[in-house]
């Protein structure tokens with residue numbers, strides 16, 4: 234069976250397939266049920282499938298759906314790996330843990346953010362302290378969040394962002410747009426003011442499933458940045474850090490640092506690696522984001538703007554809801570076999586190299 238056949242077009246279908254593959258692979262499965270439901274009234278959950286000994290010293294974790302709708306990719310890959318027997322050839326003392334739909338609400342409702350309009354990957358910080366500032370976002374807030382989706386309003390928004398990029402450079406523009414903000418709760422890229430459900434749930438999963446391990450490698454699958462079907466392993470530490478050096482040794486040229494290391498991603502606060510480092514302090518933890526390109530960045534930006542406009546205008550009750558949801562899904566997931574095969578093949582390699590790393 235081809236890898237592409239394991240990908241789905243709805244969260245419900247993706248979850249069913251994942252759970253079926255996990256059970257067929259003999260995994261121990263845990264469900265962390267979300268308080269809300271999906272568009273069809275279906276249960277939303279972060280599901281965890283574990284293969285390997287309970288007290289494994291080495292753990293490879295593979296995550297999907299941190300950014301909701303990006304879960305179509307990660308879920309398909311997880312299901313493909315489980316189905317092709319990935320867990321059958323684990324080295325001694327090693328467990329593989331698949332965390333499915335870390336942000337199930339966003340996945341089911343085709344949003345990148347969660348039920349609180351929060352970008353989960355900006356939410357892992359100390360909310361009792363002052364939140365990071367993003368002056369570029371403040372300056373561009375109106376352009377980033379246009380009043381409507383008319384061609385005029387979108388053209389105006391594009392012009393303003395273009396002017397900002399010309400004045401401050403593209404990295405500054407990308408930072409303004411994607412590095413998160415903590416001031417506009419209804420805006421794009423909101424990082425939240427308290428730990429959200431997925432933050433608390435992921436921390437509980439890490440403690441429960443990985444707390445006894447000595448070495449943990451976590452690969453979180455994302456989409457939307459980079460060239461179509463091409464993967465980059467994003468490291469949020471600088472190139473001088475041990476984590477970066479380890480990643481480089483295992484995964485080679487696909488590894489880039491967000492701290493001046495030429496990554497396709499901005500240096501963002503409050504991302505997933507923070508929570509792994511905190512929950513597994515004292516252990517060797519290596520947490521990276523495996524990011525796959527989909528469509529040109531301009532289309533991704535328009536999808537995010539459309540999503541946010543919908544959120545501010547009645548959400549799924551708006552007559553345009555279905556159309557917007559489709560725009561977003563198509564920006565973060567390519568329904569084409571060659572893309573699905575490419576992203577699965579690259580993740581397979583990344584995972585194989587991670588397992589080899591445990592032997593060194």
Ligand SMILES: [Zn+2]
Nearest residue numbers: 300303455456
């Ligand atoms: Zn993402």
